[in-house]
Amino acid sequence: MSEAASGPRWHDPDERVAVEVVLNGLPTTLHPSPRWTLADAVREHGLTGTHLGCEHGVCGACTVLLDGEPVRACLVLAVQAAERRVETVEGLADGDELHPVQAAFREHRALQCGFCTPGFVVLAAWLVEREPEADLERVREVLSSNLCRCTGYGPILAATLAAREGNDA
Amino acid sequence: MKLPPFAYVRARTVDEALALLGEAGEGAKLLAGGQSLVPVLAYRLFRPTHLVDVDSVTGLDGIAVGNGALEIGALVRHARLERARFDGAHRLLALAASHIGHVPIRARGTLGGSLAHADPAAELPVAALALDARVVARSSRGEREVAVGRFLLGPFTTALEPDEMVVALRVPPAAPGSHAGFREFAVRSGDFALASAGVVVACDEQGAVTSARIVVGGVEPVPRRMSDAEDVLIGELLRADTIAAVAGAASVSCEAVGDRNVDADTRRDLVAALVRAALIDVQAEVAA
Numbered sequence: 001m002s003e004a005a006s007g008p009r010w011h012d013p014d015e016r017v018a019v020e021v022v023l024n025g026l027p028t029t030l031h032p033s034p035r036w037t038l039a040d041a042v043r044e045h046g047l048t049g050t051h052l053g054c055e056h057g058v059c060g061a062c063t064v065l066l067d068g069e070p071v072r073a074c075l076v077l078a079v080q081a082a083e084r085r086v087e088t089v090e091g092l093a094d095g096d097e098l099h100p101v102q103a104a105f106r107e108h109r110a111l112q113c114g115f116c117t118p119g120f121v122v123l124a125a126w127l128v129e130r131e132p133e134a135d136l137e138r139v140r141e142v143l144s145s146n147l148c149r150c151t152g153y154g155p156i157l158a159a160t161l162a163a164r165e166g167n168d169a
Numbered sequence: 170m171k172l173p174p175f176a177y178v179r180a181r182t183v184d185e186a187l188a189l190l191g192e193a194g195e196g197a198k199l200l201a202g203g204q205s206l207v208p209v210l211a212y213r214l215f216r217p218t219h220l221v222d223v224d225s226v227t228g229l230d231g232i233a234v235g236n237g238a239l240e241i242g243a244l245v246r247h248a249r250l251e252r253a254r255f256d257g258a259h260r261l262l263a264l265a266a267s268h269i270g271h272v273p274i275r276a277r278g279t280l281g282g283s284l285a286h287a288d289p290a291a292e293l294p295v296a297a298l299a300l301d302a303r304v305v306a307r308s309s310r311g312e313r314e315v316a317v318g319r320f321l322l323g324p325f326t327t328a329l330e331p332d333e334m335v336v337a338l339r340v341p342p343a344a345p346g347s348h349a350g351f352r353e354f355a356v357r358s359g360d361f362a363l364a365s366a367g368v369v370v371a372c373d374e375q376g377a378v379t380s381a382r383i384v385v386g387g388v389e390p391v392p393r394r395m396s397d398a399e400d401v402l403i404g405e406l407l408r409a410d411t412i413a414a415v416a417g418a419a420s421v422s423c424e425a426v427g428d429r430n431v432d433a434d435t436r437r438d439l440v441a442a443l444v445r446a447a448l449i450d451v452q453a454e455v456a457a
Binding site for chain 2: 017141
C-alpha cells in the first residue's frame, strides 16, 4: 500500500508498533501488534495486575485509566493509547503503602477470589478522587459497571463508601 | 477472545481518514471509540482487513450552538453529552447518553460511532430521531446531510456509503416550551435495552401540547416515530388519562419484534410503560 510523503503509515497485521505512553507516570514504549488490546500490551509489559475476564467489554476486570478516565482495556487497542497516559492498578499504591481504596477493600473484605479486584479498585479509586461527594446512588451506578461473582457486591460498595468518607476527612 | 488480524493506521484529519479509507478498499472500517466495533471483532462477527483509526482526528469533538440549533461533532463522547447543559428538548441527548452502557463505556464511545453502528437497541439514534436531527456524512466527493429517519435503514445498516464518514449531527432548534423524556428497560443497569422511548413535547402557556415526537427504540429493526400516539397527544393537556391513552396507542401501533431476550407481547407492554414514564417525566417538568 502506497504511503504519502508525510502521511500516516499503515501497520501490517503482524507488525510490532512502537507505542509511546506514560504508564503509571513513567514514559514507556509498548510494542503491540495492531490487534493487541491495551490490556494485552500492559500485561505483556509485565503489569499483570490488569486482569482479562471476558475480553469483550462486559466484566470490567481490565479497567484502567486512559488520560485519567476509566476505560475497559479490552476495548481499547493498544495502538490507540499512543501519546496518552495509562494508569493501571500497579500505579495505585505508594510503595508499600496501599491506596486508601485498596486499604478499604482489605478492611471490608471486599474481595474473595480476587480476580475482579484490580478493575474494581481502579474504578473505585477514580470515583473517590473525581467525585468525593458522590452519593450512594452514584457510587452504586458507577460500580455497576463491573462484575464480581464472589462477594455479592455489598462489601465492595461498603469499602468504596468508606474510602470516600476517608477522603472527605 | 483475542482480536483477528487487521492492518491499522491512525488518521489525524478527516481528509486523511477519507483518503486512507478509499485506499484500503472494501474490507476497511473506521474505528473511533471502539466500544461496539472491538467486541464485534472479538466475536469475529465482522472481519475488516483494514482499520482506519479516527479516534484522535481533530475538529470533530465540538458542540456548537448557533441560532438555537446544535452541531455536535462525531467524536463527542457519550460522557460529554451526558454532562452537557442543553436547553429544552435538546436535553434528550443528555438523558439518552446517560443510559448507554456504563461509565467506562461512556468515557470512550462516540456519537458518530453510535449512529454509524446502528444497533437497534442504541439510545442516541432514538434521541436523534425524536429531535428530527440530520446526520452529516463526508466523503472525498463532498458532504451531505441525511435525516436520521432515512439514515437508519435496518439493524446495523445505514445509508452511509462505504467511502463516507459521519462527521456531525445537526439538531434543529428546540421549540419554545419544549421538554424531553427518555426511559428504557434493561434487565440489569447497563445492559442492552429491551425497549426504550424518547419523547419531545412542546406545550403552550396553558399547558396544551402543540407538538410531539414519540420514538421507540429496541422494539422494531430501527427506531421509529409513533405517529398515532403523537396524534392522540396533540392539543391535549398532559393529564394521567391522556398519557395513558398515548402510551396505549404507541403500544398498539409498534410492530414489536420478539427475540431470545423477550417476546413481542412483552415488548409491547414495555413500550406502553416506557412511553408513559417518559411523558410523566415531561409532565413533571411542565408543572415545575
